[in-house]
Amino acid sequence: MPHAPPHPPSGHAFGRIATSAVLGLFAGLALPHARKAVMQAPALTAGDWLEALKAEHRAVEKSFDALLATSESETIKREALLTKIAYALNKHAVEEENVIYPALSESARAEQSRHLSEDHTKVKTFIYDLRRIPSSDPQWLVRAQQFYTDLQRHMREEEDEIFRDSLSDAENAKLTKMMNWEGLKVA
Numbered sequence: 142m143p144h145a146p147p148h149p150p151s152g153h154a155f156g157r158i159a160t161s162a163v164l165g166l167f168a169g170l171a172l173p174h175a176r177k178a179v180m181q182a183p184a185l186t187a188g189d190w191l192e193a194l195k196a197e198h199r200a201v202e203k204s205f206d207a208l209l210a211t212s213e214s215e216t217i218k219r220e221a222l223l224t225k226i227a228y229a230l231n232k233h234a235v236e237e238e239n240v241i242y243p244a245l246s247e248s249a250r251a252e253q254s255r256h257l258s259e260d261h262t263k264v265k266t267f268i269y270d271l272r273r274i275p276s277s278d279p280q281w282l283v284r285a286q287q288f289y290t291d292l293q294r295h296m297r298e299e300e301d302e303i304f305r306d307s308l309s310d311a312e313n314a315k316l317t318k319m320m321n322w323e324g325l326k327v328a
Contacts, residue, residue, distance in 0.1 A: 197233045204222055204229065219276040
């Protein structure tokens with residue numbers, strides 16, 4: 142016995158399909174912006190560019206502590222944490238390299254700006270190296286610890302030595318606004 146062709150959706154069913162499609166489209170458009178807002182929230186709530194950078198440093202340290210506490214069998218967790226760290230450091234580097242380091246150069250501190258930019262290149266190389274080594278390899282954690290040690294030196298240097306000089310409130314506000322914009326572009 143031949144089957145009858147399917148009936149077109151009723152008006153009610155069509156309405157549900159259309160509503161689902163619209164909600165799906167809205168979610169697809171809204172989620173990236175919501176993610177950006179969440180990723181930039183620590184910087185936005187810090188109120189000051191230096192405090193925002195310090196908050197980002199602490200967040201990366203927390204992720205590194207979790208990474209270094211993993212065992213060789215926790216490869217998926219290691220890789221997920223490395224991805225989280227790499228993403229946070231990339232966003233952070235864009236903020237610093239596009240706003241803070243040029244401001245350093247403007248204030249006759251070009252050599253410090255160049256040095257910090259070179260450190261960022263080393264950070265990218267460390268991430269690349271860790272991605273090339275199987276995360277179950279015993280050397281993986283040794284390299285990750287070396288990376289973390291170098292990164293901590295870089296962060297302390299920024300916080301305790303280079304970024305210490307005070308700027309006027311107007312200059313600080315301008316740098317904060319510019320840095321937050323850079324972070325939103327990447328987040």
